[in-house]
Amino acid sequence: MSYQLYYWPSIQGRGEFVRLALECAGAKYEDVARGKNGVEVMMKAMKRHGVFAPPFLIRGKTVVSHTALILHYLGPKLGLAPKAEAARLRLHALQLTITDFLAEVHDTHHPIANSLYYEDQKVEALRRTKLFREARIPKFLGYFETHATLPFSYVSLSLFQVMEGLDFAFPETMRKTSYKNLRTLQEKARKRLAPYLASERRIPFNQSGLFRRYPELDA
Amino acid sequence: MSYQLYYWPSIQGRGEFVRLALECAGAKYEDVARGKNGVEVMMKAMKRHGVFAPPFLIRGKTVVSHTALILHYLGPKLGLAPKAEAARLRLHALQLTITDFLAEVHDTHHPIANSLYYEDQKVEALRRTKLFREARIPKFLGYFETHATLPFSYVSLSLFQVMEGLDFAFPETMRKTSYKNLRTLQEKARKRLAPYLASERRIPFNQSGLFRRYPELDA
Numbered sequence: 001m002s003y004q005l006y007y008w009p010s011i012q013g014r015g016e017f018v019r020l021a022l023e024c025a026g027a028k029y030e031d032v033a034r035g036k037n038g039v040e041v042m043m044k045a046m047k048r049h050g051v052f053a054p055p056f057l058i059r060g061k062t063v064v065s066h067t068a069l070i071l072h073y074l075g076p077k078l079g080l081a082p083k084a085e086a087a088r089l090r091l092h093a094l095q096l097t098i099t100d101f102l103a104e105v106h107d108t109h110h111p112i113a114n115s116l117y118y119e120d121q122k123v124e125a126l127r128r129t130k131l132f133r134e135a136r137i138p139k140f141l142g143y144f145e146t147h148a149t150l151p152f153s154y155v156s157l158s159l160f161q162v163m164e165g166l167d168f169a170f171p172e173t174m175r176k177t178s179y180k181n182l183r184t185l186q187e188k189a190r191k192r193l194a195p196y197l198a199s200e201r202r203i204p205f206n207q208s209g210l211f212r213r214y215p216e217l218d219a
Numbered sequence: 220m221s222y223q224l225y226y227w228p229s230i231q232g233r234g235e236f237v238r239l240a241l242e243c244a245g246a247k248y249e250d251v252a253r254g255k256n257g258v259e260v261m262m263k264a265m266k267r268h269g270v271f272a273p274p275f276l277i278r279g280k281t282v283v284s285h286t287a288l289i290l291h292y293l294g295p296k297l298g299l300a301p302k303a304e305a306a307r308l309r310l311h312a313l314q315l316t317i318t319d320f321l322a323e324v325h326d327t328h329h330p331i332a333n334s335l336y337y338e339d340q341k342v343e344a345l346r347r348t349k350l351f352r353e354a355r356i357p358k359f360l361g362y363f364e365t366h367a368t369l370p371f372s373y374v375s376l377s378l379f380q381v382m383e384g385l386d387f388a389f390p391e392t393m394r395k396t397s398y399k400n401l402r403t404l405q406e407k408a409r410k411r412l413a414p415y416l417a418s419e420r421r422i423p424f425n426q427s428g429l430f431r432r433y434p435e436l437d438a
Contacts, residue, residue: 052316052362064308066315073308089283089292096285097271103322111330112343113350124331124343131332143271 003029003074006042007055011209012161014067014102015055020157021071023196024189025078031201068095071154080154094147094155098162101140102210105165108132109212118214129217133173137166141179148181152188160189165211172219221247222293225261226274228253230428231380233286233321234274239376240290242415243408244297250420287314290373299373313366313374317381320359321429324384327351328431337433348436352392356385360398367400371407379408384430391438 003022007015009031022029033042033054042054049056049063056065057073064073072092075081081091106114111128112121144159163186167174196202205211222241226234228250241248252261252273261273268275268282275284276292283292291311294300300310325333330347331340363378382405386393415421424430 050365051312062305062308065312069308069311069315086281089281089288092288093270093284096288100322103319107326112347113354115350115354124346127343128331131334135332135334146269 001060003027004032004058005029005055006032006045006057009034009038010203010206012165012203012205013055013210016203017067017098017154017158017161018055018057018070018074019201020161020193020196021074021078021080021154023201024157024192025080027074027078066099068092068099071095071158075154078154080152080157082151082153091153091155094144095158097140097143098155098158101136101162104132104136104140105169106210108169108217109214118212122216125214125217133170133219137170137173137177141166141177141182145179145181148179148185152192156185157189157193160186160193165205168205169211169213170218171213176219220279221249223249223251223277224274225251225264225276228257229422229425231384231422231424232274232429235422236286236317236373236377236380237274237276237289237293238420239380239408239412239415240293240297240299240373242420243376243411244299246293246297285318287311287318290314290377294373297373299371299376301370301372310372310374313363314377316359316362317374317377320355320381323351323355323359324388325429327388327436328433337431341435344433344436352389352438356389356392356396360385360396360401364398364400367398367404371411375404376408376412379405379412384424387424388430388432389437390432395438 005015005018005022007013007018019031033039035041045058046054046056051063051065055067055070056063057070064070072088072095075088075091076083081088108129109118109125110121111124118125144162148159159182163182190197207213224234224237224241226232226237238250252258254260264277265273265275270282270284274286274289275282276289283289291307291314294307294310295302300307327348328337328344329335329340330343337344363381367378378401382401409416426432
């Protein structure tokens with residue numbers, strides 16, 4: 001049985017963390033919103049299933065929403081997580097910490113409201129992002145660094161995406177850091193994902209996604 | 220086997236969502252950080268187990284962190300969630316939506332950084348909270364309202380806490396709203412939690428927690 005992934009068709013965003021797992025495992029899936037009338041189909045499915053926001057995944061009668069939960073569900077099925085409960089709980093907790101970090105990444109460019117343009121909250125964004133670069137990146141990446149040597153899993157793929165995203169959004173800041181384990185993991189994951197990353201299915205980073213490049217927000 | 224809950228001892232915060240589940244079920248648990256040298260003991264356990272932040276729960280050799288994941292783990296054990304996978308996934312997704320909402324609640328009074336005082340980000344807080352009141356409360360509560368009639372579970376207890384918190388932090392705003400299902404649920408949960416709510420174990424809302432009362436941020 002194949003998977004139907006529902007996520008915004010023109011950005012990597014949170015959906016990309018699910019795409020990476022499906023792609024790395026060579027799973028059969030449909031990226032529904034990238035098909036014909038995709039967004040309309042997605043919004044209808046979202047309402048029908050009482051889902052709050054994309055991404056969500058459907059497989060047969062099972063509907064799963066929230067990036068971290070989708071990965072928790074998929075992990076053992078895709079061979080990207082052990083089946084034992086203790087290990088699954090541990091990976092899920094790590095993924096939820098990544099979720100928290102991504103919310104902070106988003107709020108660097110949208111500190112006041114998602115409904116406003118970046119330009120209309122740029123002053124606040126400058127202030128928030130300075131503290132994000134100085135305190136939050138070290139706190140989170142320092143933590144992830146100590147977990148980057150765990151056996152390869154969906155969390156490894158997500159940490160790859162975190163590093164790729166930060167390298168895109170904050171190249172100056174990242175150049176000054178040294179996270180040896182995370183960098184090793186990043187290259188390992190890049191190799192496993194090579195066919196996908198070279199394909200058209202990989203949407204490039206852009207200024208509508210989670211990770212955005214505003215030079216004034218970088219160091 | 221009893222549970223050890225680790226959370227900040229002087230606030231309700233995110234830990235309260237776990238306390239409510241344990242208390243409602245009459246589970247045996249220790250609120251570790253409220254004991255002697257509690258915070259020190261908590262910080263040591265946090266490091267030892269590679270946990271990012273409180274709350275976390277320990278039961279025997281199992282360590283679980285993140286509010287929503289702790290509740291996902293506890294749910295069936297406490298009789299506050301079904302054992303079937305589809306229902307558990309659904310409740311967990313709902314709880315993760317509550318998690319997202321709580322992050323937004325926190326950021327009403329801390330839109331720039333958690334490390335700064337409210338007074339040092341008050342201008343930004345006023346701007347963020349106006350949009351939070353006008354757009355985010357209706358969006359999230361409107362969604363929760365459509366799920367408030369589901370069978371009683373740990374999510375019901377969390378929705379009770381969300382409503383209590385909003386009533387404390389934004390009384391003027393909440394007075395103008397009408398969420399019939401959520402209000403019914405709130406009273407139902409209050410009855411079940413009556414012994415706990417009347418006890419000294421229930422920490423009152425205060426100005427250090429997640430929900431804070433700043434009249435200028437209310438309508």
